Amino acid sequence: MNLMIMEAKAKGISLKRDSFKQFGKDVELFKGVKEWFGIINRYGKENDLEIKHYINSSGMKEMIEGTEIAKEFEAIYACSFIYNVDGIAYWPSIAVDYTTKTQFLFKINKGIKSVSDNIAINEYVPDDERPVPFKQMIYFGDGETDIPSMKLVKEHGGNSIAVYKPRDGNKKIIAEKLISENRVNFVCPADYSEDKEIYKVVTTIIDKIKSDYDFENLQKLHKANADKSKSKNNK
Template sequence: MTLATKPLSSYIAVVFDFDDTLVPDTVDTLLESLDIDALQFRRDRIQPLVDRGWDKILARFYAIIEESKRRENKITQEYLANFGKKLAPFDGVTEMFDRLRQSACAINPKVEVEFYLISCGMVEIARNNCIAPNFKAMWGCEFSYGKDGGIEFLKKLVTHTEKTRYLFQLAKGIDSNPKEDDDDGKSFVYRDASAKELHVPLTQVIYVGDGSSDIPCFSLLNEQQGIALGVYKDSTAQDWSREVEISQSQRVINLAPAEYSEDSELMRSLTLAVESLAKKISLLQLSVGE
């Protein structure tokens, strides 16, 4: 490689949010599994906390933990695992991973597509879902469990803004939590790295999300010239844009229904995004003589 050419990475990272992106909202479906009206629970148990200044994510999990305790610690790690196993992804999701790998391979057999999940939701559910084996790494909120097994407190919180931390983490090839001593490794994740040190540059990252929790990631990828795709469920694109107020720097390349069948708009968008990056990598390979 000469000084005139860009560093080469043969990886494409496709990153997904979880709730309402790949599966139905896990809070609502978890509450329904406990015979709780999710809408009423949000209105009567979560919203009053938000109105008193609670962070929305903390308010949600505090209310769920309190409800579990009220039911003699009904929600355990085993309960969440079993719930995750039964949770059905949206149509076409299970086939989507191989389709995208094949699309990249058809352009360039040397290109590898990796999948990651970054969620503000319960990662324990995602880790036990049928699609979990497709992901190289999954990050999200995690519970600490009491002696009786019930959920007791959050031991890891992933906020909307902190989602971007994990984009930097995967770019540097860090699959799990950094083991550096200071501040849970955050300074290591954010330290400057030369382009040639990166596992996958953010220009070769595709991010798919459904709303406000994903805006920081949309913004970062637009800044870094990556690809941001938005999805919506049970609404229209116009409803989504009204609900999520975004600036020009936070816009997505395309906004499509959360439907992953082969001929769907979202699947076509993902396929085109992967193919375009595979072609870009092919061009870079020519410049370094691969």
């Protein structure tokens, strides 16, 4: 990122925050992405579940903020610069690699929205008090920096989906290698339309999350009733 600043200065290019956001407006989204959030949020609501969306990216936060889907995210974890009073980048603020992405997952898990907060992330929070349990996460990844995060989510009981550009044979091979190596749960072409594979996979996962949640609550209820009866019998 510092190299980007130096190269821009050498070529007389101004890295303004507004320029990054403008670039974001021109980002081409995969088919169905714009409609995806409304469709999945509605499906979650029909199952008495609240769906939250996060971005965990090694791309530029300001560019992501410029996209038409930025408003759909609870928080955006990504690279960013420090800007001067004129809104011009002069130093890297947050640089994101595969290690940082895994750290961001724990921030999401604990409900920490600040990218730079390094205190709350290290505080102990019991698993049952964390707002976004790993087992209820669905992670979409399409790059090498996503692989450790996808594996982490999978190992913690959540679900990871390796997505690839439709009709790109090489990308498909790479994605399928990940599922063969047990680093992801699913592999899908990046078409988010309601009748496509990603929709089928995600709605099935949501059904399972709901079922598991109901099952756990039923177990807790039975245990609570048993403990209550035991307490009465001991009096």
